Amino acid sequence: MNMSSASSAHAQQKIWLASYPPTVPAELPPLTHTSLGHLFEDSCLRYADRVAFSSMGRELTFTELEKESRKVGAWLQAQGLQKGDRVAVMLPNILQNPVIVYGILRAGLVVVNVNPLYTPRELEHQLNDSGARAIFVLENFAHTVEQVVHHTDVKHVVVTSLGDMLGLKGHIVNFVVRRLKKLVPAWSLPAAHTFKQVQAKGAESSLKPVTVNLDDIAFLQYTGGTTGVSKGAMLTHRNLLSNKEQMSVWLDSGFLTRKRPEVLTFLCALPLYHIFALTVNSLMGVATGSHNVLIANPRDLAALVKEMQKHKIHVFPGLNTLFNALMNNAEFQKLDHSSYQLVFGGGMAVQRPVAERWFQMTGCPITEGYGLSETSPVATANRLDVTDFTGAIGLPVSSTEVTIRDDDGNVLVYGEVGEICIRGPQVMAGYWKRPDETAKAMTPDGYFRTGDMGYMDERGYIKIVDRKKDMILVSGFNVYPNEVEEVAAMHPGVLECAAVGVPDANSGEAVKLFVVKKDPNLTEAEVKAHCAENLTNYKRPRFIEFRTELPKSNVGKILRRELRPK
CATH class of the missing domain: 3.40.50.980 (Rossmann fold)
Incomplete structure (x- = not known):
């Protein structure tokens, strides 16, 4: 089957629609707002006296x-x-x-x-x-x-x-x-x-x-880019308003099996500069007249739990690492969890033991979704009206098509592993001033190549199995090995180096740096101090291993895959 006919066959089927909650439409209706400013002003008029945001006790x-x-x-x-x-x-x-x-x-x-x-x-x-x-x-x-x-x-x-x-x-x-x-x-x-x-x-x-x-x-x-140079995904007003709409109909379906509170209270523990909280907390909160409880420093678990004590939290978007840390906190264990209506897991894979323990402890399931900065972010989500943890990233949301493709761009059949590709109104307009990178990221028929490898089952559920890129995912943040290596190589004592991701119980993955010394007296502490000066915390190598040489291809390219834990 050639690419175009395979693509249209796959697109026409849209098998995931049969798995949709009854209230979720296949396609979004036309947008009613012309810009985010328009939506914002509308909400401020409509919900004038409600609390929009609170922080440190001030509403x-x-x-x-x-x-x-x-x-x-x-x-x-x-x-x-x-x-x-x-x-x-x-x-x-x-x-x-x-x-x-x-x-x-x-x-x-x-x-x-x-x-x-x-x-x-x-x-x-x-x-x-x-x-x-x-x-x-x-x-x-x-x-x-x-x-x-x-x-x-x-x-x-x-x-x-x-x-x-x-x-x-x-x-x-x-x-x-x-x-x-x-x-x-x-x-x-x-x-x-x-x-x-x-x-x-x-x-x-x-x-x-x-x-x-x-x-x-x-x-x-x-x-980050595959080259390690950080690029700006151009997100338009249409992208974000569409994603807000896609989430709104999905959110509504969550209340088929629960009573919807008159005013929803969101916990905003994820940083608003990250696309997940920007859209799921800020934009959704404003659009629905909800109250967002802002947490300035979620790493301070004691302060976070204290803040949670003061509010009836209904919607809680979080990361696997945060859910895990909270469950191991004695004060969190004592909290009344009965107000939770919807708990979203994103940014990194939610681990089954974490999801199962959370459900046991709180009575509210973690629903996993998937997205990227380039998709504003939500592209797929699990149903909100069921309590089972699927271990999958869910179904494509309304007006969104997902295909699984091989390296030649051919659409694969259900169950076959390939690159997850996404087309929909939430997909970015391209990378800022980088037409070359935009061209690499988009297929000729308008799908965004995510760099994540996965498959779709016969019900339309998608499961991620691996990443195509060498990217390392630390607590939901992308770390590109090139950037870490470039910084490490600036140290005069480093001859060459390679960065890979290694499993980590707290952050999902951590950065490990393999170094060949130029200066025989170079120490681990010196490498770490140098990286700390030039890289923000989550990008810094947690582990350093010195080697006399690094594995290379016959053309001299360092083979990171040989260094990854088997």
Whole structure:
């Protein structure tokens, strides 16, 4: 069977539709909003008095969220930023995050999400690649911006502090963070604005309406490439609104077997700069008039559990590592889990023992889904109206087609392992300024090649078996061996090196680096310290093994597969 006829045969069948919950349509109806800003303003009117986000005890209603984000948008326009200009956001999960992100979108600008823990090298690449004109950063990370801002096109730096939106309590929070915990390294950005100044000045300006279309870019969501160079997935307003709609109908199906609370409370423990929380928490929360409880530092399990005690949590998107850590926490075990309605697992594979123990402990199943930055992110999901853990990544969501293909692009039959390829309205418009990488990632008939290997069964359920790429998945974050190797090779004592993923009970996988020494006195501690300077925490090698040589192909290419644990 040739590629096109195989493709159409597979597409026409769409066997997964027979496995759909009864309320989920095969195709989405036309979108009712013209942009994310339009959806946002609609929700703020409709749910005016409801709490949209809360953080450290301070609540922000939809009316307040509208007002505060309007100030940010107006200020950005007053600085001369034009439709389509990029603005970087380097913030954890604090109230300023949604205020700033929706302010940027309402001003017709593009959001560039930045991991606050990035090293100067990583930040500089992202700011230069995106051409960001402005950046909002928490003061705890301002020293990183200080080191690179002069090598970028950034003209406007806005620094905020943890307590800026917490009212009187904010002064105490800032004192503790700065003076007692000493979590704010010294920084100097003489031309920077404070977030308070932006709010005051923004209140004096008016937000000018900007015509934003569905196919305009809303976010540049950075993801690693097979080359190891981080690339910006261009996510349009259509991509994100479609994915929001796909999740809405899926979410509704979860309440076929449960009573839906009048107002849903989401736990937002995953970082909002990550596509999973951005769409599943922030966008879904805003669209449904729900309350998102923001967790600034989910690694602080004691504080996270304390926060969970205060709220009736209904929707909990999380990662396998987080669920596992919570179940091993004595205080979490004592919590009342009866309010959980839907628990989503994504970002990395959910392990069956974790899912089964969670169901035993809480009475609420973990439902696994699958997606990538390039798919906004949700592409497949398991049914929400059943309690069984399938071990699969589920069914393609509405208006989405998935095919399994071999290396020549031929569509494989059910049960055969190949590359998972996705087509749908949530698939990105391409990689920012990288037509070469976009061409590699897309098939001629418009499917995105995920780099994940898997198969589809006769009911349309998809199971991942391996990854085509050498990518390492650490707690839901992609780590590209090339990047780790490039950094390690910068050390004068390293002759050559190779990075691979090894199984890890906590993070799914961890990075292991094999090193051939140039300097015979080179130590493991020196290699680790060098990597820590140039790589954010999850990318750093946890294990170092020194070797006299590395396995190579006959053309001299290092064979990582020979180094992976068998």
